[in-house]
Amino acid sequence: MAISLLNPKAEVARAAQALAINISAAKGIQDVMKSNLGPKGTVKMLVSGAGDIKITKDGNVLLHEMQIQHPTASLIARASTAQDDSTGDGTTSTVLVIGELLKQADIYIAEGLHPRILAEGFDQARTKALEVLDKIKIPVEINKENLTDVCRTSLRTKVHQKLADLLTDVCVDAVLALKQGDKPIDLHMIELMEMQHKTETDTSLIRGNISTKIIIANAGLVLDHGSRHPDMPKSLRNCYILTCNVSLEYEKSEVNSGFFYKTAEEREKMVVAEREFIDQRVRKIIALKKSLCDGKDKTFVVINQKGIDPISLDMLAKEGIMALRRAKRRNMERLALACGGDAVNSFDDLSESCLGYAGHVYEHVLGENKYTFVEECKVPQSVTILMKGPNKHTLIQIKDAIRDGLRAINNTIEDKALIPGAGAFEVTANKELLKFKDTVKGKVRLGIAAYAEALLGIPKTLAVNSGFDVQDTIVKLQEESRLSPDPIGLDLTSGEPIVPKDLGIFDNYIVKKQIINSCTIIASNLLLVDEIMRAGMSSLKG
């Protein structure tokens, strides 16, 4: 072996031993994650040594928290991360399916089947499973009802049912507000804003299952800062909104620095001249405000991406203009979408057409944080979801859930189709694959059988997590599936077979597709590994 000649210290594991390492690792992380799957799975609360809390049920987050050192396990973890990046859901399922595939493979390999034949079977099974997926997918119209169904299914696996239903409405409303014809939706146009309220007073008011109140600022935007001048108005109605990216802040120029000016007077003169330049900009804003608002029932708000210094703020405040500095870049886009108008980069040709409009702009102060609400906009194509919670970790948990919900809705809009949930796809694919197996000649069919069995891992785990007998449930499901023309899923409250479509339980097409593809590839690759080497850094890096 070449490597052991070059580096006698390299650790090598071969053939059966290598496979055993891979399989046990895959099974190992499958065991850790199993209990988290589905609406009856457990939630983990991770407490760090310093007392930081993280609440999660998401397979991907857990994998990262576990700090996996094992190379095989980290390969699986990466597949699950990829799943999260591309679809936002199904991370736990990915781990479970890979684990299950290897577990089934292990049985056959123990009987002497060559891994390559298994891998080939897996590949054929994958093609077939994708066919089944296409067959059972239900083309849907994009309407509130359908989106609500898929979003609710996804969210109920992340947060408590009551909260999930509330969040579902919020997410669906947000996406529908943004949707314009067939144009793809930019989820960045939905701002998620956290507001942590005073612990003692507020929690006592809203204890119970939902310790969080969520408001959707549907008609506009919430900015996480306010005006920085004591005399500026705190609330305005009928506002023109000027969004701009122009510095209103005097900055010393470099020629004006240290070594070159010996006396303070000399410097002051320079400063005054340079200051005038900024003042002119401010006067332009004031002139526009005067021409538009004076004598009418209109007010003026400036939202600037650059800075505004106290002198400029003072000039604006005297005119009753509300001015915000250092707005988030993305909020500039959002403001243009929500209020109309354009963000201007210079004040050279400032006119009414650049301005947006909002019915009500007001400030809200919470501790040292200020928030500015921009509401009653002309064309609300941008939305802020405001989350209130008593502590950071709950807020983060809700934020994660909302993100996933939004992704689920967006996936549906892009797929224009849904898959019946509650394990229906797995049960159906199992049935179809077993049929397909009989048409295939040779040992490859064993690979297909293993694949079919592995898919059942999902409904099995769902059953275990809900406290039902596995064999009982699976037999019932398979029987019912044979008789019924519709895909059959598992009712987690009764343990009986159901038609998920009738109950509005749906999954995303793209999520399932991605799971089938990536799990098959990872599992096959792991099976085909016949040697694992761990060599010192000196031989690999140098």
Add this chain to the structure above:
Amino acid sequence: MNSKGILTLQFGHYSNFIGTHWWNIQEQGFDYTSHSEIDHDVLYREGVTNKHGVTFTPRLLLVDLKGSLKHLPERGELYDEPPKPTKSDVNWDSDLVEIEGVSGNNKNQFLKDLENPEESHKVLTKTYDLEKDVTVWSDFLYSRFHPRTVTVINEYQHENEHTPFDAFPLGKDLWNSSSFEDDFSNKIRSYVEECDYFQGFHLLSDCTDAFSGLSAGCMEHLEDDYCRKSILAFPVVPSFFPDSKFETKEQQCHAIINESVRVLNLALSFNAFNAHSSLFVPLCMGSKGWRQPGPKNEFNHTVYDSELAYHSSAILAAALDTFTLKHRLKSSSFSLVDLCADLSHNGRKAAAASLCMPFSFNVDANLLECLDNWEGPLTKSITPNCTIGSDRLMQYVILRGIREDRLKQQADRAEKQRNLPAYKCDSITEMLSLYLSYSTHATINNVTVVRKPLDVKTPFPRIFDEFIGQAGYVGATPRPGHINVESVPVMAGLHSGSGVGDMLESLYTEARRIKYPRFHQFINAGIDKDEYEACLESLLTLRENYMDNYYI
């Protein structure tokens, strides 16, 4: 909030060591009276907690890897009580919630005392065995942070050999991952938004590992979004790497490879600093910096262990606190822009720093006598591979902790001193300027004098020898054992001159020698050979800016 705020950014573990010392030093020296020379509002901010408590916390953002904070909660303890893990706020059936805790870290005695209201006021004068107790920077953290301050990188773990965070492009990629950039740039924005006259950024970054890439990404962002604000950057190199203590042949190979990786990171990061900062000043307590940190920088009357990050970072923090004083004074309108502009003429973006700690000043001496007897340069370079020299420089020198009444002998007892030309000087600034103008050639000197010495009470390490007294002056007899040094006079400087060019040349030569294609972790992460070559070329161009023989 009417002052000229500066936002400090710290990237990496060693930078955080330095930063921790720096904030500790400042908080010990807080002077709430109106005649304080230093304007604390420049680096600190006033805030209000949700319970209406007023806070005064560093205007600071720091980044470190997961697992490096030990007992310090990410959001600090100042604003929220550390939350109790209760199942009821999980939003899930509470019988389906599992609580998984990592075993709590034991706090050291210093931190325990700090928490205890009865002990906390004594902490500054008590003696602890921090040399042994300190493994991470939060072990000796005296300041308390705003909840926004700490950012933890969850993707990589502290001191993890399997997935090390060791290559420039890894940091760059991390910055570009949308969640990190969004979150971090939003934190920057929140700090900047609240400042009325924002000056710019102090940026400390480890530049031997992937934090260099992270800070490079951050600087690009700062340049885009805060285009006219200055960025004063301090790339830092630890003075000791554990892998340099090898025993076996294999460990030696390991060490050599790691050294090369560090040089690559340094080269790439210096290039980034050159492109995006207003001025950068590399700092290291080893005199060489690369490939090995080299022999440690020695100071008179100072005994320290360069293998302890706790020690070496304290000295760098003292320097940092001193040479940034000029733009933090209440009395002057000198700002960060001025400093950066003055020291970076002709594209000389790199500068050197120097330090003399303690500034050797006898208990009964005066400055005239002290300078008259001084041998060699006043300060020593703390920039690796850089001899500052005394020829054709632009330099800022700051002296703190010497009172004006110690300037010279009184006229009636002056004797020989009267004959010296320096006897005519009426202030320390004047005398020091005079001294510098005689001891340097073709140099622009700028001297700043601050009354306040550097506070070195616990948790600053006890690194001064027995001849340094309580107030930091050199005595003839050893200081009694029960008395500790509480403050010291310090001199520090920032210099731009041809010596900096030599530093760049040495880095260029080292980086040139490395066979880049063998370092697949850099290439895989997207910096190919051509890009690396381009980086070396621009280092060379920067180096040429320091060649002044062309003009003569």
